[in-house]
Each structure stands twice: as structure tokens, then as C-alpha cells.
Amino acid sequence: MSSARPAPVELVADGDRRFADEERTFLHVRLRAVTFLLSAGLALVLARDLTFGRGPAWPLQAAATVAMAFLATLLSAARTFSTRGLKLMEVAAFGLAAVVVMIHLWHAQLSATVRGDPTSLVAGSKDAVIGATIVMFTYALLVPAPYGCAWRAIAAIAACPVATEALLFLVHPEVFRLARRVATDQRIGETMSLLATSALLAAYGAYLVHTMRVRAREARQFNQYRLRDEIGAGGMGAVYLAEHRLLKRPCALKVILPERAGDPRSLERFEQEVRATAQLSDPHIVEVYDYGRTEDGTFFYVMEYLHGLSLDGLVGRHGPLPPGRVIYLLRQVCQALAEAHAAGLVHRDLTPANIFAARRGRQYDFVKVLDFGLVEAVVARNEDGSSRRGAAPGTPQYMAPEQITGDRAIDGRCDLYTLGGVAYTLLTGRPPFVGETADEVRTAQVREAVVPPSHHRPEIPPDLEEVVLRCLTKDPEARFQSAEDLEAGLASCTSASDWDARKAADWWREIGRTLAT
Structure with a gap:
């Protein structure tokens, strides 16, 4: 019910970026969820190790847990990150998780060797494989990435336990000697098979997720x-x-x-x-x-x-417009209405949000009227052409009284009333009627006299104010009877020559430089 609802068409500065913003937002949301999950998982592992006395590396695990929680907090902040920044945080998050797996494996194997416990040595290896598997599947299923990137990340995570064991055997030969007592070819094969199978399944899961996202994007075609x-x-x-x-x-x-x-x-x-x-x-x-x-x-x-701004955006950014510019814009709207009304089409929802001041080639402030006839087409009507009582389409701040009451046939003069409301907003920065609720605004449209726009902005010329107030007359018979009549009334105003195509071009070029800086 607000007059500031989004325009049907708005300017997009970079039309060639396709789904870049959407992809970045999706990655941001997924990474935030992943870092929270990994933070919780690392905290549980740390608590388990400390509780059962298996935590010789707890300072490093605690540091990794805090770092992961920091990433989660950073991703939860109300700010936008670049794709590169998000990718770096992705590497950091999964790198931390992989490092924790490696640290845990390293210290578990050393501890088992000190105790001379080959069974714990085998259990430590399997724990590392399980931990790496969890990290691999988390990446594959939750982080959006092309299949090739996902496979490389999964392969790197899968290699962590193997690389850790190899380095451990090289640096601490006593671990290798203890492992040889229990590490039969069968057990080594089982562990490596489990790790390889997990990596392949994770990679296939990444492939399926990526394929579904690609198909979903392709489905977004009409x-x-x-x-x-x-x-x-x-x-x-x-x-x-x-x-x-x-x-x-x-x-x-x-x-x-x-x-x-x-x-x-x-x-x-x-x-x-x-x-x-x-x-x-x-x-x-x-x-x-x-x-x-x-x-x-x-x-x-x-x-x-369209390239440009809706009149709603224009007033919102730059405040009320000069009278001459208002006349210049509205006369173009009248030309659009004249042809539409001649074809039997009534807009019924003219607002500053669906009138666009566009750049068309070398023309500026070139008006485009949007959503023509949309409301007319979806409203139930009586056989005589009038709207059924209670069927009140449109934006309350700009609706004609007969639109609201439904007590008479709707014709082109309804659009002239709403255009008067648009003129009022362009001149004063506010619609002619406001209220706490939509019903209050509708009641005011039907029963209350409009406050002259000069009450809000005294410098408005009297002849232009007279045209606007005539448009906003409750009785359609007292308004301008056609869009051509309204355009003639606007053209006769003393301010009509204050704005032209040259001034429009100068304004847009100056504003363009301002926005660019």
C-alpha cells in the first residue's frame, strides 16, 4: 500500500554480470552455515579429548576452533564480501578442518607409540579417515563449486591423512616399527579403500549437486x-x-x-x-x-x-522537481494516455513508480509508461463495464474515488485523476493523501478535499496548481475530459518553457558525473 513500492523496472548498472551476485550470495550463505557446523564439530571433538584425557594437542585444537568460530562470526556480519574474499575464507575454513584432522592423527599416533599400544595406533588411523570423510562430504554437499574445483578440494582433503602418516613414519621411525606389527596388507588395504571410496562418493556427490544447480539455472529460461x-x-x-x-x-x-x-x-x-x-x-x-x-x-x-530512473526514484533521490520539468514529463505521459484511451485501454495504476524517465539514444527525460492495462485485465467487472463494488485495484495514494467506490464506470478520466496525484508528488515530494493504513487513504480519497500543493511548496505557479487540482477533483465530469485536454492545459502554463530536451540532457550528464564520483 506504500507509494514507494519497487518499480516494475529499475536500472541495473552492470547488466552483463548475469548471476554473479546471486552466486556470491549463495556461497556466502553456505559458507556461513558450514563454518558454524565445523565450529560446533571442532568444539565437540576438543571437549571429548579433554574429557577422556586424549588431548595432548588441545592448544592447537582450541586455536583452530576459535579461528573457525571467528570465520563464522565474520560471515554473519551485515556486510558483503567479494567472491575472491569468500573463496579465501572457504580455503581457510576447510584448511583449518583438515589441519585439525592431521594434528589429531599426529598426536594420537605418537601417544599410542609411547604406550606401545598398536590397537590405538590402528584406531587413530581410522579416526583420521572418518574425520577426513566428514570434511569431504561437508564440502561436496554444502559448498557451491564447479565439479573440477570440488574434486581438487576433495582430493586434497583425502590426501591429508596419508601425507600425515608418511611424514610421521619419516620423522618418528618408532611409530613405523610399531605400525608394522599390526599393519598387515589387508588392514592397510581396508583403510585406503575406505578413504578412496569416501573421496569418490564425495566427488560424485559434488558432481550431482553441481549438475542440479546448472539444470536449475537452465530451467530459469522462458x-x-x-x-x-x-x-x-x-x-x-x-x-x-x-x-x-x-x-x-x-x-x-x-x-x-x-x-x-x-x-x-x-x-x-x-x-x-x-x-x-x-x-x-x-x-x-x-x-x-x-x-x-x-x-x-x-x-x-x-x-x-530501460536505462534511467522511475519518477519515484527520481523524487526519492533528488527531492521535488522544478515545475517546468514536471510539466515536461507529464505532457509525455499524456501522449501515452491519449493513444491508450483511444484503444480502449485504461491504466488504472499510474504511480511515480511505474512512470520511467529514461535515456533513449541521445534523448533524456524520455518518459516511458509501464504496466499498461495490467490492472484492468485482472479485475472482475460488471456487464456494464463498471468495477464491482469492493474490487479496488491500484495504489491507494493515487486511486480515483470511483475506483474505490466502484459506483460508476471507469474510463480514461480515472487515469487523469491518478496522473494528478503523480503531479502532486513530483511537485511536493509527497502524495496528495496519506494515512496510517490503506483504508484511511482510500477514505480520504473519496471524502476529503485535497490540500493545495502550494501549501507544501509555496513557489508552485498558480496556473500549474490549478491544473493539478482540476485533475484531483472528485467528480469525473469536473476534471479534464481527455488526455489531450490535460496536455493542452499543461502546455499553457507559464512554466512550460522552463525545461526542454537540452536542459534534460545537461541535468542527466551532470548527475551522471556526480554519481560516477
Whole structure:
């Protein structure tokens, strides 16, 4: 119900990064879980060894446990790490775990040798294999990595017990002599087979996990479109930056989930509406390239990808706009509405969030109206064309009274009311009506007189204020009767010549340099 909900399309600075952000976030979450698990495991092993007097290396084990807990805490902090940083922490976490296995094996074998206990010597070797196996499977199943990287990591972990035993025999020959008393070929074979089998199973598990992730990514394709990043969301679904697989053209793909779209007839009406919208040729209406359904019934449509800011974002970043610029932007919206209304399409949800100030070639502040006709298509209507009472689609801060009450037929003058609310927000930085709840705002839209925008910003020209207040009249008969009439009213304002294409280009170039620094 907030006027600041995400715009259907927003600017993405680096459209070629594909799923890089998603992959980094996934790795971050998995590493955080892994470090917590390994911290708990190392702490339990340390407690066991100290309790049963098997802890000659407890200082080193305690240091490794603290280091692992530090990594877990670091990964839990509210900050973003680079992929390289996360990979280094991945190496550190599993390196610590492998080192603990090696330290434990080293001291267990030395302790068994001092006691002359060959049985404990064999048990120490098997404990090391079990520990290495746990670390290998933890890596394979929980850390996202390509199969080749996972296999190399698993092989390195599997080699740790073997390398430790070899070094131990070399440095302490007495360990080797004791081991020869019990280390028959059969027992050595069993231990090595267990270690090798564990490594192979872990590697195969890594292969399966990686394959499933690749297939899941490939499944995130809609016909010939490949999804990249989610760039917006709304009540009907989500919007993704996408790419045509053959043309390599960036576009915005909106997914409409069947359960969000209502009954099948409503979804069918929406599909017809998208088809009709695609026939509109006004350059200020976002261009629809394609639409379709996936095998699971998800409906989607594809529109042009825009560079710039929504008017919501523009006001949010830079505050109320100059009157001349407001007129310049709204006149373009009127042109879009004129063609849509002539085609029988009523937007019904014009807000600053779905009007975009775009860069189009060398043109700046080039308006694009988004989501044309979407709400109209999914609202149940009476046979006479009016909305059923209680069916009140739209954003409360910008809804026309007749939209809320449902007591009369909805036509293009509904859009002119909402456009008046957009103008009010652009001029003052706030919508014409606010309240604690959506119901309070709807009640105000129907019953309360709007406070003149000059009350919030005295420098607003009187003639422009008169145009805005006429748009916000409760009675549709007292408003401008067409988008053409409203555009003419805006053009006649004294501030209409204060902003033009040259000033728009200068503003965007200056802001671009500012943002770049």
C-alpha cells in the first residue's frame, strides 16, 4: 500500500554480470552455515579429548576452533564480501578442518607409540579417515563449486591423512616399527579403500549437486529468454533482467504467477490485454516484445529494458522537481494516455513508480509508461463495464474515488485523476493523501478535499496548481475530459518553457558525473 513500492523496472548498472551476485550470495550463505557446523564439530571433538584425557594437542585444537568460530562470526556480519574474499575464507575454513584432522592423527599416533599400544595406533588411523570423510562430504554437499574445483578440494582433503602418516613414519621411525606389527596388507588395504571410496562418493556427490544447480539455472529460461537478475517485484509477480538467447538483446521479463493472476478467465483477459498493448505505437509506452506461458502455466511477457530512473526514484533521490520539468514529463505521459484511451485501454495504476524517465539514444527525460492495462485485465467487472463494488485495484495514494467506490464506470478520466496525484508528488515530494493504513487513504480519497500543493511548496505557479487540482477533483465530469485536454492545459502554463530536451540532457550528464564520483 506504500507509494514507494519497487518499480516494475529499475536500472541495473552492470547488466552483463548475469548471476554473479546471486552466486556470491549463495556461497556466502553456505559458507556461513558450514563454518558454524565445523565450529560446533571442532568444539565437540576438543571437549571429548579433554574429557577422556586424549588431548595432548588441545592448544592447537582450541586455536583452530576459535579461528573457525571467528570465520563464522565474520560471515554473519551485515556486510558483503567479494567472491575472491569468500573463496579465501572457504580455503581457510576447510584448511583449518583438515589441519585439525592431521594434528589429531599426529598426536594420537605418537601417544599410542609411547604406550606401545598398536590397537590405538590402528584406531587413530581410522579416526583420521572418518574425520577426513566428514570434511569431504561437508564440502561436496554444502559448498557451491564447479565439479573440477570440488574434486581438487576433495582430493586434497583425502590426501591429508596419508601425507600425515608418511611424514610421521619419516620423522618418528618408532611409530613405523610399531605400525608394522599390526599393519598387515589387508588392514592397510581396508583403510585406503575406505578413504578412496569416501573421496569418490564425495566427488560424485559434488558432481550431482553441481549438475542440479546448472539444470536449475537452465530451467530459469522462458522460451528463448535467459534470466539474469531480479530487478523488481510487485503483487502480480517479479521482473527480471533477461537476455534473448539468439539476439543477445537485454530486456525486462515480467513473470505473472497463475495463483496471483486470479481465475483462468482473468488470466486470459490479461493475455488479451498484453496483446492489445503490444499493438500500441506511442513511443512513451513501454514496448512489449513478446509474451507466452511456461509448461507449468506461468504467464510472462517481455518488454524493452530501460536505462534511467522511475519518477519515484527520481523524487526519492533528488527531492521535488522544478515545475517546468514536471510539466515536461507529464505532457509525455499524456501522449501515452491519449493513444491508450483511444484503444480502449485504461491504466488504472499510474504511480511515480511505474512512470520511467529514461535515456533513449541521445534523448533524456524520455518518459516511458509501464504496466499498461495490467490492472484492468485482472479485475472482475460488471456487464456494464463498471468495477464491482469492493474490487479496488491500484495504489491507494493515487486511486480515483470511483475506483474505490466502484459506483460508476471507469474510463480514461480515472487515469487523469491518478496522473494528478503523480503531479502532486513530483511537485511536493509527497502524495496528495496519506494515512496510517490503506483504508484511511482510500477514505480520504473519496471524502476529503485535497490540500493545495502550494501549501507544501509555496513557489508552485498558480496556473500549474490549478491544473493539478482540476485533475484531483472528485467528480469525473469536473476534471479534464481527455488526455489531450490535460496536455493542452499543461502546455499553457507559464512554466512550460522552463525545461526542454537540452536542459534534460545537461541535468542527466551532470548527475551522471556526480554519481560516477
